[in-house]
Amino acid sequence: MGNVTIIGGGASGLTAAITAASAGARVTLIEQNDRVGKKILSTGNGRCNYTNMHQEPSCYHSEDPSFPWGIIRQFDAGETVKFFRELGIFPKNREGYLYPNSDQASSVLDVLRMECRRLHTEIRTDCRCTEIRPKKNGFRLKTTSGEFSADRVVLAAGSAASAVAGSGDLGYRLARQLGHRIVPVVPALVHLRCREHFYKSVSAQREAAALQIFADQVCIARDQGEIQLTNYGISGIPVFQVSGAAARALYHRQSVKAVLDFMPDMEWEAFLGFLKERIRIRPEKTLEEFFVGLFPKKLWDLWLRLGGLPRIQAAGTLTDGQMEALARLIRQFETNVTAANSFAQAQVCRGGVDTRDVDPRTLESRLIPGLYFAGEVLDVDGLCGGYNLQWAWSSGHVAGKEAAHAKA
Structure with missing residues (x-):
C-alpha cells in the first residue's frame, strides 16, 4: 500500500487518514497546530452538526456545480452516520440536522483521534509543510520539522476561514506551487455589512423575512x-446562506443590494388589502398605534422615519401613495451591501483549488499523479447546516481510499 502523508489535521484530513490506514496504508498526518481538529470543536456552536439527512446537489457550491455531488454520492449522509456509529457516535436527529447524542463537538473529535490511535496513524503536530516536491515514484516534503518522503500525498490543509489558529492560505500556496489554478477565495457563511447609518437603531432585532x-x-x-x-448590517442563517454569492459579487466589484420582505407569506395585493382593512377597523389610530401587534417597534419606527411619516398621524388619513410607499418599505426593504465580514469571522470560504485540475471521481490532481485533495482547500462550499462537514467527510474518505489503493 505504501506511505500516505496527509497534510492537515482537520475534519477531512482525519477522515482521509482513517480511511487510508483502514485500507492498509502506512499513514502520517502532519498538522501545523499543537493538536488536530481544533476547528471541529467550534462547529454547531460547540455541538457539531456533523451532517444533514436532506441532501441534494443544490446544497453545495462550486464553479463546477456537478463536482461536489459526484464525491458526496460516494460517501453520503447514510455512510457518514454508519461511519460515526462504528466509531461510537450515536446520532441525535433534529429535523434532519444530526448531532452527537452528547451534544458535544469534542465527542466527534475524540472518536476520530481514538480511531487514528487504534490504526497506528503517526500524527506530527507543530509541523508545517512548506513545500511539496514531486520526485520519481513519490514526493519529498519540506516541513518545519525537517524533510521526509511520501509515496502519495493528500492535501487537506483547510481554508482561510475561521479565527482558529493556523487557518490561512497554506493549502492554496502549496497547490499553486505545483501549478494548480486557484479560484478567488472570499468569505462565506458570514455576516454582511451595509452602507446605511440606521442600523444601530435596530441592532439585535430579529424578524422572519425573505431575502x-x-x-x-x-x-x-x-x-x-x-x-x-x-x-x-444583516445576519442570521438566511444571510449566511447567501453571503458567499454576495462576497463573490463584491470581489468582482459589482453593486450589491439586499432586498428584505418582512411579510413574505402574503401576496402583494393581499397585503395592501390587509393594511386597508386594518385601517378601516380603527381609522383613528395613530401610525404608532397602528403597528402595535403587527411588527416590532424598532422596525416600524424605522419605516416611518424613512417614509417621512409622523408617528402621530392618523392611519385613516394616509393617501394611497403613502400607503403604497409604506408597504414597499415593509415588503421591498433595500439595503446596500458594502462588504462581507472577514475570513476570521467566516465559517467557510468560497473558492479554492480549481476543480478543473482535479479528477472528479478520485480527487487526484490532473497535474501531479499521486497528489490528492480533500476538504475546504478545494473550490467547494456548502450551505449552513452540516453540509460543509459532510463535504469534509466525503472528500476525506474518497481521497484517503484512492491514495491508499493507488499504485506506488
Whole structure:
C-alpha cells in the first residue's frame, strides 16, 4: 500500500487518514497546530452538526456545480452516520440536522483521534509543510520539522476561514506551487455589512423575512428565515446562506443590494388589502398605534422615519401613495451591501483549488499523479447546516481510499 502523508489535521484530513490506514496504508498526518481538529470543536456552536439527512446537489457550491455531488454520492449522509456509529457516535436527529447524542463537538473529535490511535496513524503536530516536491515514484516534503518522503500525498490543509489558529492560505500556496489554478477565495457563511447609518437603531432585532441578493440589479441568491439586524448590517442563517454569492459579487466589484420582505407569506395585493382593512377597523389610530401587534417597534419606527411619516398621524388619513410607499418599505426593504465580514469571522470560504485540475471521481490532481485533495482547500462550499462537514467527510474518505489503493 505504501506511505500516505496527509497534510492537515482537520475534519477531512482525519477522515482521509482513517480511511487510508483502514485500507492498509502506512499513514502520517502532519498538522501545523499543537493538536488536530481544533476547528471541529467550534462547529454547531460547540455541538457539531456533523451532517444533514436532506441532501441534494443544490446544497453545495462550486464553479463546477456537478463536482461536489459526484464525491458526496460516494460517501453520503447514510455512510457518514454508519461511519460515526462504528466509531461510537450515536446520532441525535433534529429535523434532519444530526448531532452527537452528547451534544458535544469534542465527542466527534475524540472518536476520530481514538480511531487514528487504534490504526497506528503517526500524527506530527507543530509541523508545517512548506513545500511539496514531486520526485520519481513519490514526493519529498519540506516541513518545519525537517524533510521526509511520501509515496502519495493528500492535501487537506483547510481554508482561510475561521479565527482558529493556523487557518490561512497554506493549502492554496502549496497547490499553486505545483501549478494548480486557484479560484478567488472570499468569505462565506458570514455576516454582511451595509452602507446605511440606521442600523444601530435596530441592532439585535430579529424578524422572519425573505431575502434576495442583487448584483448589478440581477438576483443571484435568495433565502428565507429569521434575519438578525446588527449594528452594521444583516445576519442570521438566511444571510449566511447567501453571503458567499454576495462576497463573490463584491470581489468582482459589482453593486450589491439586499432586498428584505418582512411579510413574505402574503401576496402583494393581499397585503395592501390587509393594511386597508386594518385601517378601516380603527381609522383613528395613530401610525404608532397602528403597528402595535403587527411588527416590532424598532422596525416600524424605522419605516416611518424613512417614509417621512409622523408617528402621530392618523392611519385613516394616509393617501394611497403613502400607503403604497409604506408597504414597499415593509415588503421591498433595500439595503446596500458594502462588504462581507472577514475570513476570521467566516465559517467557510468560497473558492479554492480549481476543480478543473482535479479528477472528479478520485480527487487526484490532473497535474501531479499521486497528489490528492480533500476538504475546504478545494473550490467547494456548502450551505449552513452540516453540509460543509459532510463535504469534509466525503472528500476525506474518497481521497484517503484512492491514495491508499493507488499504485506506488
